[in-house]
Amino acid sequence: MKINSLARESLINAGGIIESAFSPAKYSIELSSAAYNQLWQFEMEALPADLIRRGMAVEDPTAEHGLRLTIEDYPFANDGLILWDAIKQWASDYENHYFPEPSLVQSDGELQAWWTEVRTKGHADKKDEPWWPVLKTPENLIHILTTIIWVTAGHHAAVNFGQYMFAGYFPNRPTIA
Incomplete structure (x- = not known):
């Protein structure tokens, strides 16, 4: 569970690695969440x-x-x-x-x-x-x-x-x- 905690702290948090590195920027996690919800x-x-x-x-x-x-x-x-x-x-x-x-x-x-x-x-x-x-x-x-x-x-x-x-x-x- 430690890896999940670390991911929430630095990978998927607002302004985190994904939002700062992926092209959709601050919308990256929102897009991922929408896909999860629908699919x-x-x-x-x-x-x-x-x-x-x-x-x-x-x-x-x-x-x-x-x-x-x-x-x-x-x-x-x-x-x-x-x-x-x-x-x-x-x-x-x-x-x-x-x-x-x-x-x-x-x-x-x-x-x-x-x-x-x-x-x-x-x-x-x-x-x-x-x-x-x-x-x-x-x-x-x-x-x-x-x-x-x-x-x-x-x-x-x-x-x-x-x-x-x-x-x-x-x-x-x-x-x-």
């Missing part, structure tokens, strides 16, 4: 759903990873799906170890409280959306864990670290009043 859905953050939504893949149970890519040589998808499957396997192993009986997922009060907090505190503005997955089965837990781990690891690294070539050099720009 973000937990289920769409799962890599397979993201690829399908963007027209980069279609469901195909006979294809590797259950998806047929519309562009075969798409490194984000090719590498990402290998990582997605590895994360999903880890989440499955974790779930099977800690919840050997399927009924334990739904009856675990601490687990249910965690999932409620993710939805109602972490995304309070979207807490009542109908698209939130329920946490009743081992499969639900595996999918939720896989999605969260993917977003905070593989997706974050691929999307943010790859921006250096485009955002690593900031030429002087006029100040926007």
Whole structure:
């Protein structure tokens, strides 16, 4: 959580690194917030759903990873799906170890409280959306864990670290009043 605190203090705060370095200046975070408000859905953050939504893949149970890519040589998808499957396997192993009986997922009060907090505190503005997955089965837990781990690891690294070539050099720009 320390990294989130540091980001709020220097990266996304008013007058912070993003506002002083990105071309939309003081509107950078506002634009990002508007996009989040209109576009973000937990289920769409799962890599397979993201690829399908963007027209980069279609469901195909006979294809590797259950998806047929519309562009075969798409490194984000090719590498990402290998990582997605590895994360999903880890989440499955974790779930099977800690919840050997399927009924334990739904009856675990601490687990249910965690999932409620993710939805109602972490995304309070979207807490009542109908698209939130329920946490009743081992499969639900595996999918939720896989999605969260993917977003905070593989997706974050691929999307943010790859921006250096485009955002690593900031030429002087006029100040926007």
